[in-house]
Amino acid sequence: MQRPDPRRGPFIHRLAAGLVLGAILLAGTAAGHGGSLASGARESIAIPLWLFLATGGGAVGASFLLASFVTDRLLVERLDDWRRAIPVPGERIVVRAMQSLGLIGLGAVIVFGLVGPPEAIANVSVLLVWVGWWSGLAMVAYLVGNPWPALNPWRTIAAVLPSLDRHYPDRLAAWPSVAGLLALVWIEVVSPLADDPRLLALVAIGYTLVTMVGVVLFGADVWFDRVDPVARVFSAYGHVAPLTRAPDGLSLRLPGVGLSRGVATDWSDVAFVVALVWTTTYDGMVATPLGDAIVVPLAEAGLPPVLVYAGGLLVGYALFLLAFWLAVRASQRITSTRLSVRQLAILFAPPLLAIAAGYHLAHYLGYFLNLVPAFVAAMTAPMAAPASVPVLAIPGWFSGIALAAVVLGHLLAIWIAHTVAYDVFPGRLQAIRSQYPLVIVMVVYTMVSLWIVTTPAIDPQYL
Amino acid sequence: MSNDTGRGTFAPEAFEGDPADAPHRCDRCGRPFEREEWLTLHRGLAHPGDLTDAEKEQFRAAHADEQAQLHRFRLIALGALVLIYFGLLLIYALLAL
Numbered sequence: 001m002q003r004p005d006p007r008r009g010p011f012i013h014r015l016a017a018g019l020v021l022g023a024i025l026l027a028g029t030a031a032g033h034g035g036s037l038a039s040g041a042r043e044s045i046a047i048p049l050w051l052f053l054a055t056g057g058g059a060v061g062a063s064f065l066l067a068s069f070v071t072d073r074l075l076v077e078r079l080d081d082w083r084r085a086i087p088v089p090g091e092r093i094v095v096r097a098m099q100s101l102g103l104i105g106l107g108a109v110i111v112f113g114l115v116g117p118p119e120a121i122a123n124v125s126v127l128l129v130w131v132g133w134w135s136g137l138a139m140v141a142y143l144v145g146n147p148w149p150a151l152n153p154w155r156t157i158a159a160v161l162p163s164l165d166r167h168y169p170d171r172l173a174a175w176p177s178v179a180g181l182l183a184l185v186w187i188e189v190v191s192p193l194a195d196d197p198r199l200l201a202l203v204a205i206g207y208t209l210v211t212m213v214g215v216v217l218f219g220a221d222v223w224f225d226r227v228d229p230v231a232r233v234f235s236a237y238g239h240v241a242p243l244t245r246a247p248d249g250l251s252l253r254l255p256g257v258g259l260s261r262g263v264a265t266d267w268s269d270v271a272f273v274v275a276l277v278w279t280t281t282y283d284g285m286v287a288t289p290l291g292d293a294i295v296v297p298l299a300e301a302g303l304p305p306v307l308v309y310a311g312g313l314l315v316g317y318a319l320f321l322l323a324f325w326l327a328v329r330a331s332q333r334i335t336s337t338r339l340s341v342r343q344l345a346i347l348f349a350p351p352l353l354a355i356a357a358g359y360h361l362a363h364y365l366g367y368f369l370n371l372v373p374a375f376v377a378a379m380t381a382p383m384a385a386p387a388s389v390p391v392l393a394i395p396g397w398f399s400g401i402a403l404a405a406v407v408l409g410h411l412l413a414i415w416i417a418h419t420v421a422y423d424v425f426p427g428r429l430q431a432i433r434s435q436y437p438l439v440i441v442m443v444v445y446t447m448v449s450l451w452i453v454t455t456p457a458i459d460p461q462y463l
Numbered sequence: 464m465s466n467d468t469g470r471g472t473f474a475p476e477a478f479e480g481d482p483a484d485a486p487h488r489c490d491r492c493g494r495p496f497e498r499e500e501w502l503t504l505h506r507g508l509a510h511p512g513d514l515t516d517a518e519k520e521q522f523r524a525a526h527a528d529e530q531a532q533l534h535r536f537r538l539i540a541l542g543a544l545v546l547i548y549f550g551l552l553l554i555y556a557l558l559a560l
């Protein structure tokens with residue numbers, strides 16, 4: 001079916017658009033190098049904080065302007081649709097092996113959490129959960145592809161359990177996973193889950209029991225698609241990744257394009273995306289002087305710190321939801337579109353997952369590399385008490401990679417939102433304008449994230 | 464929300480709000496629009512197969528119009544880029560002195 005001709009720009013336009021896109025990516029790397037220089041040379045030149053943050057915000061704003069130069073609908077469409085099939089020989093064996101690995105992993109977390117050495121840094125259970133899984137596997141999920149559906153030990157167990165197939169109330173949608181994610185992050189922050197292997201093993205047992213009851217009641221598909229926060233976090237990250245599962249093996253796509261359609265279908269999905277973005281921020285914020293400046297006075301006034309942290313988590317989340325909702329409503333007004341705020345929120349929330357992934361990488365890559373040797377050492381001798389625990393020294397320039405990850409996540413989000421806007425709005429200028437409020441929110445958020453990533457972490461007084 | 468026919472063709476199952484009072488509506492899919500030019504562009508993008516000659520002509524005109532507007536936008540965007548770049552450059556230069 002041939003479309004009317006004017007849409008086909010001459011080749012030179014497409015070439016120019018390609019160059020602009022390349023420039024966006026280069027701008028991201030350049031900003032990263034600039035950041036690394038800034039942090040390495042801070043003693044000698046001492047760039048003021050406000051200028052450093054303004055540069056990060058400026059890079060995101062500038063890349064929005066660059067993206068807006070790409071006005072060739074066909075180019076946008078081709079980049080979004082490009083796919084390569086990758087056949088996987090012996091797929092069933094690979095999946096079986098991954099399922100076994102997942103079961104062994106869960107078993108190891110529980111057994112060595114209970115009987116392994118009590119020192120967190122030498123305990124397989126602690127290292128497997130925080131280094132191997134929450135850092136490493138999550139990185140694999142957004143950098144390569146989501147392996148969790150095959151690894152997920154609870155899904156493997158669920159396959160052999162009977163199911164009562166109770167009807168899952170539709171109006172609950174994915175709200176339980178939003179509450180679950182907030183609860184998990186709260187528990188992670190206020191409890192010594194990363195220091196106490198025994199407690200970690202008990203939480204793993206508790207999570208297993210809850211999940212088993214859930215899958216028996218409602219069936220594994222409903223449970224892992226709508227309720228289980230862990231499966232939904234990995235699935236959300238997986239949409240950022242270039243590899244995805246296809247009916248016959250794997251499919252390769254450009255990073256981030258998995259976010260351009262079909263990721264969210266209702267408000268609860270939007271709320272989950274915003275919760276993921278907020279919790280990664282919150283996780284970093286509690287270890288900054290600002291976090292303590294808020295918590296300490298409230299705790300000294302007699303409030304239990306555990307509740308103060310819960311309150312902070314909820315208030316911050318409400319603010320993030322409000323900012324996103326206001327931006328989307330402003331976008332609706334600017335474009336005078338007849339689409340509802342709900343429809344626009346469903347379309348423009350998923351690109352934010354690229355930001356969450358970038359922020360996760362910034363937050364955890366150094367931590368991961370630092371502890372990988374300890375992880376390997378503990379795996380080879382799980383019962384041995386530590387004589388000396390090997391860790392990898394992270395060089396100073398490494399913080400530049402963290403800054404680059406934050407900025408690159410935003411660049412990817414801006415490009416995907418550009419793609420979505422072109423899909424939604426018939427007018428191209430209308431599509432560009434629809435992004436103004438969202439870009440302003442992103443610029444502010446970039447500056448907040450950069451501030452958190454570069455602020456030296458403190459030991460919070462009440463944790 | 465499947466959408467496999469190309470960009471500018473976003474088609475949700477239902478248009479929310481109150482589309483009945485919309486000034487313009489697509490007679491093929493019912494999508495409401497605030498301005499006639501958007502309806503014209505939408506028809507060309509989403510329903511290219513069954514346009515009348517008059518509608519094709521309208522689409523070409525609206526597209527040319529849009530092209531001119533984009534041209535103006537690009538100049539302003541370029542100005543903003545230059546401002547961000549040289550603004551930051553200047554500040555860095557001043558602080559380095």
